[in-house]
Amino acid sequence: MSEPMIHAENLSKRYVLGAFGAASFRDELTDLFDRLVKRTERSRSPGGSNRDFWALDGVSFDIEEGDTVGLIGRNGAGKSTLLKILSRITMPTRGKVTMHGKVAALLEVGTGFHPDLTGIENVYLNGAILGMKRWEIRSRLDSILEFSGVGPFADTPVKRYSSGMRVRLAFAVAAHLRQDILIVDEVLAVGDHEFQRKCLGKMGEVARQGRTVIFVSHNMFAVSRLCAKCMYLKDGRLMGMGETRDIISEYLRDSMGQSGCVQWENGFAEPGIDDFVLLGIGLVGPSGGIDSRFSVVDTVTIRFEFEASQPIWAFQIDVMLRSEDGVLVMRVSNNDDPSVNRFLEPGRHVYELTIPAYRLNQGSYTIGAQAHSRNSRYLFRLDDILSAEVELIARDNEHLLKSEGLLYPAVEWKRHRSECQVIQSRDSG
Amino acid sequence: MSVKIEIDSEDRGLSLNLRELWDYKFLVLLFVRRDFVAKYKQNVLGPLWFIIQPLLMTVVFTVVFGNIAGISTDGIPPMLFYLSGLTIWNYFAQSFSANSTILVTQSALYTKVYFPRMSLPIANVIAGLMSFLVQMLLFLTFLAYFRLKAGDAASYGPNWTVIGVPLYLVVAGSFSLGCGLWMSALTAKYRDLAQLAAFFVQIGMYVTPVIYPLSGVSGTLAFWLGLNPMTSVVEAFRFAFLGQGSFSLGSLAYGTGMSLAFMLSGMFVFQKVQRSFVDSV
Numbered sequence: 264m265s266e267p268m269i270h271a272e273n274l275s276k277r278y279v280l281g282a283f284g285a286a287s288f289r290d291e292l293t294d295l296f297d298r299l300v301k302r303t304e305r306s307r308s309p310g311g312s313n314r315d316f317w318a319l320d321g322v323s324f325d326i327e328e329g330d331t332v333g334l335i336g337r338n339g340a341g342k343s344t345l346l347k348i349l350s351r352i353t354m355p356t357r358g359k360v361t362m363h364g365k366v367a368a369l370l371e372v373g374t375g376f377h378p379d380l381t382g383i384e385n386v387y388l389n390g391a392i393l394g395m396k397r398w399e400i401r402s403r404l405d406s407i408l409e410f411s412g413v414g415p416f417a418d419t420p421v422k423r424y425s426s427g428m429r430v431r432l433a434f435a436v437a438a439h440l441r442q443d444i445l446i447v448d449e450v451l452a453v454g455d456h457e458f459q460r461k462c463l464g465k466m467g468e469v470a471r472q473g474r475t476v477i478f479v480s481h482n483m484f485a486v487s488r489l490c491a492k493c494m495y496l497k498d499g500r501l502m503g504m505g506e507t508r509d510i511i512s513e514y515l516r517d518s519m520g521q522s523g524c525v526q527w528e529n530g531f532a533e534p535g536i537d538d539f540v541l542l543g544i545g546l547v548g549p550s551g552g553i554d555s556r557f558s559v560v561d562t563v564t565i566r567f568e569f570e571a572s573q574p575i576w577a578f579q580i581d582v583m584l585r586s587e588d589g590v591l592v593m594r595v596s597n598n599d600d601p602s603v604n605r606f607l608e609p610g611r612h613v614y615e616l617t618i619p620a621y622r623l624n625q626g627s628y629t630i631g632a633q634a635h636s637r638n639s640r641y642l643f644r645l646d647d648i649l650s651a652e653v654e655l656i657a658r659d660n661e662h663l664l665k666s667e668g669l670l671y672p673a674v675e676w677k678r679h680r681s682e683c684q685v686i687q688s689r690d691s692g
Numbered sequence: 693m694s695v696k697i698e699i700d701s702e703d704r705g706l707s708l709n710l711r712e713l714w715d716y717k718f719l720v721l722l723f724v725r726r727d728f729v730a731k732y733k734q735n736v737l738g739p740l741w742f743i744i745q746p747l748l749m750t751v752v753f754t755v756v757f758g759n760i761a762g763i764s765t766d767g768i769p770p771m772l773f774y775l776s777g778l779t780i781w782n783y784f785a786q787s788f789s790a791n792s793t794i795l796v797t798q799s800a801l802y803t804k805v806y807f808p809r810m811s812l813p814i815a816n817v818i819a820g821l822m823s824f825l826v827q828m829l830l831f832l833t834f835l836a837y838f839r840l841k842a843g844d845a846a847s848y849g850p851n852w853t854v855i856g857v858p859l860y861l862v863v864a865g866s867f868s869l870g871c872g873l874w875m876s877a878l879t880a881k882y883r884d885l886a887q888l889a890a891f892f893v894q895i896g897m898y899v900t901p902v903i904y905p906l907s908g909v910s911g912t913l914a915f916w917l918g919l920n921p922m923t924s925v926v927e928a929f930r931f932a933f934l935g936q937g938s939f940s941l942g943s944l945a946y947g948t949g950m951s952l953a954f955m956l957s958g959m960f961v962f963q964k965v966q967r968s969f970v971d972s973v
Contacts, residue, residue, distance in 0.1 A: 278971060351699060351806040353970045359700040366697065366806075374804045377726050379733040388726060391719040392807055420733075 266363060267325035268444065268475045269349070273358035276319040276344050276499075278534065316534060318344040319355070320499040326477070326492075328363075328443075331470040333490035333507060334479040335514050337646045340496040342479050343448070346370065349477065350446050364443025364475070367393050371448070373433030378422035382413055382432055385421050389436045403439045411435035438465045444475045449482075463489065481631075481646055483511050483589025515587065523555030525648055530570065532643075538573040539642045542611070544632065546651055555649070558656040559663065559671040560620050565630060565649070567614040575607040577637040582616055585647070587627045592669055607636075621673035623653045624666060709963075713808045723815030728822055742826040746782060750774045757903050766905045766936045768848050769838050772831075773934070777902035779827045780860065780929040784868045784922055785893045787820035791872025792889035795880035795969055802970060809966040810959065813876065817869045821861070835933060853939055854932040860925045863944075863951045867921050870954030877958075877965040881972075901926055906938055921947035921954070 319341045326332055336342050347353045349360060350368030375392045376385050386407055390400040400407075408417050411432040413424070421429060447466065466489055470476050480486050486493065486507065493510035495502045497517070503510050523546040530540030547564040548554035557563050565582060581596045595616065597603055629647040636642055653671075655663045713720075731741075750771055757763045758770035765773035791813045795802065798812055839846050879886045897903075900922045906914060917923050924940070924947035931939040 347970070348699060351697070352803060354967050355699065359698065362697040362699075364697075368805060371804045375801055377730060379729055380726060384725070384729075388722045391716070391722050392801070392805055394807070397718045 268328040268330070268364060269324075269326040269360065269362050271322060271324050271349075271358070271360045274319050274322040274345070274348060274355050274360065275317060275357040276341075276348065276353070277356040278316045278318055317499050319348070321358070322496070322499070322501045323358075324494060324501060324504055326475060328475055329473045330492055331476045331478065331490045333486035333493040333510075334477060334496065335481070335483070335486060335493060335511065336496035336502075338644045339498075341499040342496055344499075345496065346446055346448055346477075346479060362444060365394060366444045366446060367437075367440040367442035368446040369393075369437050369448060370446075372430055372437060376421055376429065376433065379420055381420055382408070382411075382417045382424070386432065386436055389433060390439075393437065393440055394442060395440065399441065407432075407435045407439050410438060434462060434465075438462075438469075442474075444477070445469060446477045448479050481589070482591075483515070486589075487511055523649060523651065524553045533641060536640075536642055538571060539575065539634075539636075540570050540572075541643050541645075542568040542570060544568075544645075544648055546630070546649055547615075556652045556654060557623075558654055559623065559625060560657075562617050562620050563623070563651060563653075564615050564617045565632075567632070568611065569614075570611045571607050571609050573609055575636045575642075576605070578605050578607040578634065578642075579636070580614060580632060580634040583631040583633075583646075584618075584623075585629045585631070586669055587629075590669070592623070592628065621671060624669055624671040625653050625655050626669075627652055709808060713810055713814075716808050716811050719807060720811045720815045720818070723812060724819045724822075727815065727819040731823075742823040743830050746775065746778045746827050746830065749778055753778075753903050763904050764908045766907060768934050768936050772834060772838055772848070773905075773930075774903060775831045775834055776930045776933055777900075777926055779824070779831045780864060780926055781897060781900060781902045781922070782827060783820055783824040783861070784864045784925075785896070786823060787817045787865065787868040788872045788875070789889060789893060790816040790820070791869070792875035793879045793886045794872070794876045795966065796876075796883065796886070799970075802966070810873075810962060813869060813872055813962070816872070817865050820865070820868070824861070831933070848934040848936055850933050851931075851935050853928070856928060856944075857932055859944075859948075860929050860932075863921065863948050864925050866955040867925075867947075867951035870951065870956070870958035873958030873962040874954070877961045880965050880969040896920075896922070899923075901937075905930075905936070918943055918946075919950075921950040923947070 322341070322345065334342050334345065344353070346368065347370070348355050349362075350366060350370065352368070352370075373385075373389060375388055377388065380388065383404065386404060387397075387400055391397070408414055411428075411434070413428050413432050416424065416428070421432070424432070463485060466476065466478065470489065476489075478486065478489055490507050492505065493507040494504045495510045495514045502517075503513055524543065525545070526543035527541065530542050532540045543566075545553045545566050546555055546557075547566050548557060549561050567580065579596055579598045581594060581598075583594045584592045586592050597605065597614065597616075628651045630649040630651065631646040632648065633644040634642040655665060657663045753774040754770045757774075758765065794813050794816070801812075802809065835850075839849060875885075875889055875892070879889065899917060899920055901909070901917065906917065906923065906927050909917060924943040927937040928939050928944055930937040
């Protein structure tokens with residue numbers, strides 16, 4: 264086969280930000296009419312106004328049959344847009360893709376699940392939505408039920424399932440897809456650790472069967488384990504495609520370029536969010552100044568400054584800290600403490616999160632954050648926005664020992680003279 | 693590699709992808725089933741709602757239009773007259789309402805996975821047949837009751853034209869699908885138009901001979917009412933079961949043609965709109 268499995272040519276996608284309904288209904292009608300009848304270019308202003316946003320900009324690539332390709336990049340780099348185009352959910356504004364095979368896209372697990380239907384009925388429905396034929400589902404039903412582990416509840420309505428069972432059943436269906444091309448978004452981020460491991464295992468299996476897989480993830484560890492090749496998107500452009508190791512290090516080098524502080528002159532607002540702007544994010548050292556280098560003995564404070572123009576309920580901010588190789592070191596949220604008032608009155612706010620001293624070992628860390636409000640509405644989502652360097656710098660005549668691992672905890676050693684202390688205490692307990 | 697998929701920014705104009713839709717017929721069937729099960733299980737009274745709603749409407753119409761306004765029912769017991777009109781009209785109206793905002797209400801599905809976009813509206817129209825059948829049973833029960841009560845004196849009853857009923861359903865279904873697709877394309881772009889959908893259904897019922905016979909309408913007005921494809925359907929349906937009303941092959945042919953035209957144009961518009969609507973939700 265000389266032709267590539269997926270051939271993408273000059274893919275571009277434009278979104279028009281805000282400004283819906285600015286024109287009168289009559290204008291819109293004539294515009295709609297023009298579009299339907301004359302099939303003219305979509306925009307009234309052909310030059311493209313400054314409200315346009317190019318989520319993808321001239322992306323071209325070839326993917327060969329049997330390739331497992333990781334797609335990496337920060338949020339907003341165009342990964343989701345590319346996925347949606349490849350899975351035919353949305354159309355490119357320019358360019359085209361040719362794919363030689365059937366495509367299954369997993370942008371979410373359990374799409375179309377209905378709570379009133381039984382497990383088996385949902386397997387059929389979900390399978391059919393994902394493009395499986397009736398006989399395909401029927402012949403794999405036993406295997407799907409077995410993989411999901413919901414066996415005894417197969418005839419129970421899904422609304423009586425635990426959320427874990429629901430996800431397992433949904434993934435079991437997805438795992439039994441036999442399409443030539445499999446597109447997987449970060450659905451693996453759901454579920455417990457054990458389940459994620461199982462999913463990764465299944466993905467590896469799929470890849471070994473010689474099918475083409477495109478895998479989108481922020482987890483560099485998972486990407487490097489699963490994918491032989493990688494594509495790196497940045498600001499809607501393809502920065503590089505090639506061996507996973509090379510591309511990941513290129514991506515990380517790029518990300519590490521960030522300093523300990525990011526400020527936006529006019530504030531940063533996610534597309535579609537008009538009542539919340541982020542003014543700045545910074546790392547603050549023990550002295551109170553902005554810094555990106557810390558010692559293991561320092562407290563590290565992450566400070567957010569933002570402005571809400573309207574009251575925001577159930578404000579939640581999550582902070583993710585990742586190590587150099589992409590391992591999630593911690594993820595904390597202001598929601599962890601139920602006593603914190605999460606109502607945000609209009610105005611400027613400063614939120615600070617402090618990581619105590621003696622926690623992080625030396626190394627490079629990236630910090631990402633996301634916030635959402637009531638109804639899971641995302642206010643912003645920024646991956647790897649800051650980077651911190653933690654070093655072994657002694658202060659106050661302390662003697663610091665090099666240690667391995669992610670943590671540098673202030674551990675305590677004790678030594679007792681008595682024999683069999685441990686066994687005795689266990690007996691008495 | 694038998695399948696080749698091309699995604700192109702170029703709008704391919706007149707392509708309905710009917711072949712692909714056919715490949716997904718099993719999905720349509722499952723959507724129908726899902727719809728039915730959902731209606732069944734979510735309400736305490738379940739399928740009884742299919743009966744209660746037309747029954748209450750019939751009682752209200754009998755009192756308001758029959759007794760108070762005194763609108764003629766062509767010598768047919770008002771209950772039967774209204775029930776016959778409502779049974780076929782409801783099939784149109786319910787399928788239309790379900791489809792009028794489908795792109796918006798099902799956006800969670802449409803934005804997460806690709807499947808032939810038209811399979812959901814089509815499933816709705818087929819699912820509407822289920823509640824139609826239940827209402828049909830209700831109507832036939834009443835018809836049998838009234839016939840038995842009246843004995844030989846009854847001047848109304850089914851005749852050979854009942855063989856046309858499946859065709860009437862196809863016409864009502866395709867007209868409903870056409871209107872629903874048009875409406876959903878509009879509501880996807882202008883959300884506030886969703887308010888209009890319910891209003892259209894009400895207006896629609898009054899410009900269709902549901903609560904009055906076409907024979908009681910003057911010439912010019914009857915002509916205008918005749919432009920509505922549902923007019924011929926309701927009249928022919930009533931004629932088939934009650935022997936009253938107008939049965940004309942000409943108006944049926946017109947109604948069929950008009951419905952198909954609506955359905956096809958609706959499909960094209962829907963296909964156009966679904967290409968871009970995902971980006972606006």
